[in-house]
Amino acid sequence: MRIKELIAQMTLEEKAGLCSGQDFWHTKAVERLGIPAVMVSDGPHGLRKQDQRADHLGVNDSIKAVCFPAGCATAASFDRALVEKLGAALGEECQHEGVSVVLGPAVNIKRSPLCGRNFEYFSEDPFLAGEMACAHIHGVQSKNVGTSIKHFACNSQEHRRMSASSQADERTLREIYFPAFEAAVKREQPWTVMCSYNRVNGVYASENKWLLTDVLRKEWGFEGFVVSDWGAAADRVQGIRAGLDLEMPASGGINDKKIVAAVRNGELDEKLVDLACERILSIVCRFVENARPDTPWDMEAHHALAADIAADCMVLLKNDGLLPLSKADKIAFIGEFAASPRFQGGGSSHINCFKVTSALDAARDAGLNVTYAQGYSVKDDAATDEMIAQAVEAAKDAKAAVVFAGLPDAYESEGYDREHMRMPACQNRVIEAVAAANPNTVVVLHNGSPVEMPWIGRVRAVLEAYLGGQAVGLAAARVLFGDVNPSGHLAETFPLRLQDNPSYLYYGGEGNTAEYREGVFVGYRYYDKKEMEVLFPFGHGLSYTTFEYSNLRLKAEKTALDDSDAVDVTVTVKNTGSRFGKTAVQVYVGARGGDVIRPVRELKAFEKVALEPGESRDVTFTLPKRSFAYWNTGIHGWFLPAGQYVIQVGDSSRHLPLEGEITLSDTKELPRHYDMNSIFMDLMADPKARAILKPMMEAATSSYIQETSAEESQAAKEALNAEMSEAMMRYMPLRALVSFGADEETEKMLENIIHQIND
Ligand code: BGC
Numbered sequence: 001m002r003i004k005e006l007i008a009q010m011t012l013e014e015k016a017g018l019c020s021g022q023d024f025w026h027t028k029a030v031e032r033l034g035i036p037a038v039m040v041s042d043g044p045h046g047l048r049k050q051d052q053r054a055d056h057l058g059v060n061d062s063i064k065a066v067c068f069p070a071g072c073a074t075a076a077s078f079d080r081a082l083v084e085k086l087g088a089a090l091g092e093e094c095q096h097e098g099v100s101v102v103l104g105p106a107v108n109i110k111r112s113p114l115c116g117r118n119f120e121y122f123s124e125d126p127f128l129a130g131e132m133a134c135a136h137i138h139g140v141q142s143k144n145v146g147t148s149i150k151h152f153a154c155n156s157q158e159h160r161r162m163s164a165s166s167q168a169d170e171r172t173l174r175e176i177y178f179p180a181f182e183a184a185v186k187r188e189q190p191w192t193v194m195c196s197y198n199r200v201n202g203v204y205a206s207e208n209k210w211l212l213t214d215v216l217r218k219e220w221g222f223e224g225f226v227v228s229d230w231g232a233a234a235d236r237v238q239g240i241r242a243g244l245d246l247e248m249p250a251s252g253g254i255n256d257k258k259i260v261a262a263v264r265n266g267e268l269d270e271k272l273v274d275l276a277c278e279r280i281l282s283i284v285c286r287f288v289e290n291a292r293p294d295t296p297w298d299m300e301a302h303h304a305l306a307a308d309i310a311a312d313c314m315v316l317l318k319n320d321g322l323l324p325l326s327k328a329d330k331i332a333f334i335g336e337f338a339a340s341p342r343f344q345g346g347g348s349s350h351i352n353c354f355k356v357t358s359a360l361d362a363a364r365d366a367g368l369n370v371t372y373a374q375g376y377s378v379k380d381d382a383a384t385d386e387m388i389a390q391a392v393e394a395a396k397d398a399k400a401a402v403v404f405a406g407l408p409d410a411y412e413s414e415g416y417d418r419e420h421m422r423m424p425a426c427q428n429r430v431i432e433a434v435a436a437a438n439p440n441t442v443v444v445l446h447n448g449s450p451v452e453m454p455w456i457g458r459v460r461a462v463l464e465a466y467l468g469g470q471a472v473g474l475a476a477a478r479v480l481f482g483d484v485n486p487s488g489h490l491a492e493t494f495p496l497r498l499q500d501n502p503s504y505l506y507y508g509g510e511g512n513t514a515e516y517r518e519g520v521f522v523g524y525r526y527y528d529k530k531e532m533e534v535l536f537p538f539g540h541g542l543s544y545t546t547f548e549y550s551n552l553r554l555k556a557e558k559t560a561l562d563d564s565d566a567v568d569v570t571v572t573v574k575n576t577g578s579r580f581g582k583t584a585v586q587v588y589v590g591a592r593g594g595d596v597i598r599p600v601r602e603l604k605a606f607e608k609v610a611l612e613p614g615e616s617r618d619v620t621f622t623l624p625k626r627s628f629a630y631w632n633t634g635i636h637g638w639f640l641p642a643g644q645y646v647i648q649v650g651d652s653s654r655h656l657p658l659e660g661e662i663t664l665s666d667t668k669e670l671p672r673h674y675d676m677n678s679i680f681m682d683l684m685a686d687p688k689a690r691a692i693l694k695p696m697m698e699a700a701t702s703s704y705i706q707e708t709s710a711e712e713s714q715a716a717k718e719a720l721n722a723e724m725s726e727a728m729m730r731y732m733p734l735r736a737l738v739s740f741g742a743d744e745e746t747e748k749m750l751e752n753i754i755h756q757i758n759d
Contacts, residue, residue, distance in 0.1 A: 014030050017030075024248075075491035084138050089305055104349075114420075182220055196232065198514075207235050303470065315488035316461070333359060334394060445466075589648075
């Protein structure tokens with residue numbers, strides 16, 4: 001009410017002005033009406049609050065802050081509560097600093113390992129990405145600070161990110177690229193949504209009415225404002241029509257003037273400008289009314305939290321019993337990343353950390369017997385013979401060697417894509433040399449996206465630390481020496497080689513056209529369908545203890561599911577080892593048979609479960625109808641085809657010890673329409689059509705047998721049973737009965753039948 005009154009008092013110029021930023025990070029104030037400016041900052045895994053020397057590439061400094069693990073790491077936790085804690089900490093920091101919206105989470109799907117920004121994104125799986133987004137948003141917004149889920153939509157490459165068009169079909173958008181946004185909007189109402197730079201099927205996201213209004217608001221019920229990615233607004237007037245409320249940063253008033261002119265000359269309805277203002281002001285007021293500048297920000301406490309989170313994100317990819325290391329042994333830490341870890345990516349998410357803890361610092365602080373050799377130089381991207389000799393020496397002189405390796409900053413960043421999946425050759429050389437010198441070699445990886453591991457068979461353990469934030473070293477030391485039992489699981493597949501990735505042939509596109517031709521077969525959906533070997537599958541992650549999954553129970557009140565119905569899945573999980581540990585219980589669903597082309601299995605539920613040694617627990621998951629449905633382009637909606645569904649439960653997409661089946665259907669039917677070109681197979685699958693056609697077909701079959709099989713034996717006659725004749729006629733259209741010599745009578749009869757069926 002108050003907001004509407006304010007808008008009524010604003011001039012057209014003031015209203016148009018409110019639709020773009022005042023500067024790089026602030027909305028505009030309208031002082032005469034007491035409308036304040038509010039600040040927004042990046043995002044997503046730390047606060048990048050800048051002063052006037054602002055930029056969107058993370059070049060100029062921002063205030064000292066805490067860098068938490070990036071999205072690539074946090075998604076691997078499979079732990080909603082953990083991600084929520086991270087969000088709540090960020091929310092507190094924003095309150096302390098007077099920041100109204102922190103720009104994130106970033107939920108774009110990891111279509112290819114090459115995307116330079118994968119480190120910020122959660123997963124190749126839309127369900128996991130959506131769950132992580134909800135947890136992050138819930139945490140931040142619990143502190144009365146807004147989020148900006150980004151980048152809507154299909155911003156899965158950095159190559160030509162401001163001009164390329166992501167060309168994806170309707171079903172692919174709905175099943176793969178939209179669900180993370182959809183879940184977040186429907187469940188958590190992020191205060192803002194950031195539209196992406198790219199075009200979606202030819203139309204810039206920033207001026208895409210279908211995307212920003214029809215889908216986002218009308219279908220999903222989004223209530224906040226849409227902000228452009230920094231510099232993403234192309235045709236600003238069309239943007240207003242499409243539902244882009246706030247343009248950031250500012251266009252120096254140029255676009256504001258265009259909005260004013262368009263209203264004056266009748267091209268733009270002023271009501272749409274009012275609406276954008278209303279949405280922006282609602283959020284401005286919401287923050288101002290709930291601002292708590294006295295919120296404390298204990299950086300040391302958040303550093304400790306960053307370490308706890310990082311430890312729970314690490315994925316133990318391989319371990320043949322070498323880990324955890326014994327604190328009594330002399331251990332060689334090798335590789336520059338041991339002393340100065342790579343823990344964050346480049347670009348707009350880059351945090352000016354108030355401190356960084358390396359694994360070497362952490363081990364030495366804990367009084368452990370750890371030696372160090374640099375191994376390689378990140379700056380020179382090289383390992384001299386001397387460095388390698390020192391690394392070998394250190395390895396020989398220790399019980400075990402830990403090589404800290406991964407991708408240097410220049411290898412992956414916002415703004416450009418990788419060209420290959422390899423680690424620096426110098427680092428691979430160091431790993432090979434160390435592994436040859438000491439059979440007890442461990443590799444710790446710092447990277448934001450999968451890498452090839454040519455040495456995998458020659459090292460005893462691999463710990464994926466991802467870009468684990470400023471306390472990653474502390475977390476790595478805890479995991480290596482067993483203070484924390486690793487419990488991360490991969491949120492993406494590690495393919496054996498880049499060429500195996502489903503987007504390989506098309507990724508990057510031609511000119512400004514990037515076709516998402518692999519459709520819904522992204523990540524494990526593709527590798528599983530093709531039954532391909534991978535380096536490490538989606539969902540994989542080892543532990544220092546062991547878990548047993550048993551006693552799968554499926555329960556459904558009804559088998560014909562409505563939107564409000566669900567199937568309950570219960571399993572018993574037991575810690576059968578001798579240490580406390582956590583496992584990510586994963587539930588996958590697949591349709592058995594049917595004529596829709598679908599993935600073999602899709603993640604539809606998961607839970608991180610913590611168990612003491614010997615403890616067991618029942619875990620129940622609720623799978624709504626949507627877990628079984630696919631996007632039907634005929635009805636432009638979700639549909640659950642009648643049939644059998646397989647439910648598999650385990651701790652990775654390739655380790656699913658429990659399996660059950662359930663027969664389900666939709667409560668609604670797909671609309672049908674038949675004509676003379678309809679084929680028998682489709683008609684016979686339809687109960688109504690079948691009832692009408694069956695007697696006719698039986699009559700036809702028996703006369704066929706009488707006419708053609710006089711010489712044949714009785715056995716042969718019987719073999720030509722109804723099933724066979726049905727199979728033979730399967731692909732015949734009704735009109736064929738007319739073309740194969742029937743008379744006008746037949747045609748009339750068929751038309752009559754079609755009429756009856758369609759009725
Ligand atoms: C990025 C956004 C970021 C914005 C502001 C853009 O370049 O794509 O993710 O929030 O800059 O820094």
